[in-house]
Amino acid sequence: MLKLNKIHHIAIICSDYEKSKHFYTKILGLEILQEVYRKERKSYKLDLALNGNYVVELFSFPNPPQRVSRPEAAGLRHLAFEVADIEKALSFILNNNIEAENIRTDEYTGKRFFFFSDPDDLPIEFYES
Structure with a gap:
């Protein structure tokens, strides 16, 4: 059987980078580890930690499609x-x-x-x- 050590991170694609960055850092209090703008992809990647542990990658992409969340859609x-x-x-x-x-x-x-x-x-x- 495969032995997993832990969940490394959760990746989230947002539609409004600044609004989501504010939410995850100022409201939820996640710590910024690194913020990178990837010019070729017109995309930000924000690495966030909780209590010093890397947990979330927040991505922005131009015009990401909406994902069905409710009612209880398959997936995350x-x-x-x-x-x-x-x-x-x-x-x-x-x-x-x-x-x-x-x-x-x-x-x-x-x-x-x-x-x-x-x-x-x-x-x-x-x-x-």
Whole structure:
């Protein structure tokens, strides 16, 4: 059997680079490791870390096609982040004028969580630790 070490990163293509860069760095608080503009592709690549660990590559491309996200389309469903205080996390999201679902409880783990979306409507989940 193949032995995987860990998830290296998640790649996200955005439609508005500056808006998504703001969201992932200023709202979610991911740290910028490196930002590169690839002139030949008219594309930015932003490497982002969480607590010093490389986790997300944010890409921009001219006119990327829309991807169906809802209702429950096949493929990547959402990106989830663990948080210590679910109420505080929800309050922070709402105070930044981002719509979010109500807090729900995972029927199997008893942990609480809620969903909201990034600027391109990619579902993001905050799940309590």
